[in-house]
Structures are given as C-alpha cells and as structure tokens.
Amino acid sequence: MTKNVLSDAQITALTAAQRCELIQRLERPMADLRPKGYAAKLTQAHLGLMTGGAVFMIPWIVYLGFTLPQNYTVRDWPLTWLGFDSLLVVFMAATAILTWLHRQVLVLPAFTTGILLLCDAWFDVTTASPEETRAAVLTALLGGVPLAFVLIAGALSLVRLNARRLWLLEPGQSLWRLPLLS
Numbered sequence: 001m002t003k004n005v006l007s008d009a010q011i012t013a014l015t016a017a018q019r020c021e022l023i024q025r026l027e028r029p030m031a032d033l034r035p036k037g038y039a040a041k042l043t044q045a046h047l048g049l050m051t052g053g054a055v056f057m058i059p060w061i062v063y064l065g066f067t068l069p070q071n072y073t074v075r076d077w078p079l080t081w082l083g084f085d086s087l088l089v090v091f092m093a094a095t096a097i098l099t100w101l102h103r104q105v106l107v108l109p110a111f112t113t114g115i116l117l118l119c120d121a122w123f124d125v126t127t128a129s130p131e132e133t134r135a136a137v138l139t140a141l142l143g144g145v146p147l148a149f150v151l152i153a154g155a156l157s158l159v160r161l162n163a164r165r166l167w168l169l170e171p172g173q174s175l176w177r178l179p180l181l182s
Contacts, residue, residue, distance in 0.1 A: 020167035084123075088116045095151065104162070107155045114151035117144045 006022075014022065035043050074080065091113040098106035121140035128136040156175060163169040163178050 016167065016170075023167050084116075084120065088113070088120060091116055104158070107158050110151045110158075111155040114148040114155070117148035117151070121145050121148070 011019070011022075034040065091109045094109035095106060095113050098109060121144035124136045124144075125133070125140055159178075160169060160175055163175070164171070169175070169178055
C-alpha cells in the first residue's frame, strides 16, 4: 500500500507550488466537510443575519445619539461590572489553559479576550468620573489596550502560521486573502 508513496526526500525536493497541489489533492473533499441539516441552515442564515443586523444598527445608533440622556443613574452597577469582569476572567483562564495545553482552539478565547479588554478599556474611560479619567486612560493605555493587541495579534498570527503550514498563504501575504472555503 505504501510502495508508491513519496519519500521525505522527494517531498523536500518539491517546489512550493507542487506541495500546495499535493496538499489540495490529499485533503478531504469539501462535500464531506460541509454542514448538514440544521447546521447547514444556520450557516446559510449567518450572512443574512449579520448583514441585516449591521444595516439595522446604523439607524439605531443615530436614534440613540438623539435620544439617550447625557447622564443616567445605572441600576445594578456592581452586577454589571462584576458580571463583565467575571466573563473576562473566564476567557483569560481559557486562554491560559489552552496555551499551556498547546491547543489550536486557543485562537478563539485569545481573540475574544482581546476584544473584551478593548471593551473594558472603553467603558472604564467613558464611564470614569472627572477625577478618575486620568487613571482610567493610563490603565487603558498601559495595560488593557497593549494586552488586547498582543492577544489579537497572537491569535491572528496562529491563523497565519497554520495557513502557511498548509500552503494556503505565501510568506508576507495578507490574511485577508485567505478564503474561508476552497
């Protein structure tokens, strides 16, 4: 069964284009991988839902810009922040654990943790009292935003590394050029 298999030396001698072609010929057919049933319907609905949601949000943001009060006393303020920070801790822990375990799925919580840190910095700065603004800005600029950048850039770097390992991206090629499905 293995007498016509390429040797390591033969694979090493292949050009990048030949390796890419070989990988594409050996990969599992897309028909075997496409979602079926309910999952397929969700996949099809995704584009429409996100497009519709984005279009709906534009007039909603304009409406809020005209109707929200300048000041508002928040109900359950401690619950809001404790809940958000607890969610942040869960994603930080998941990122740490998956990093320690060297798992590919690390990309998801790492990227999410970065986004949550950006949200945290935004809300810390925009909800700070005048006396707290300087500390909130410094904390954001020296802590949350740089850590968010490291997490998001790291997650994208892992996606790029895996795409390059599979010969789907050339060195220096943008991730934007990587198709979702072949």
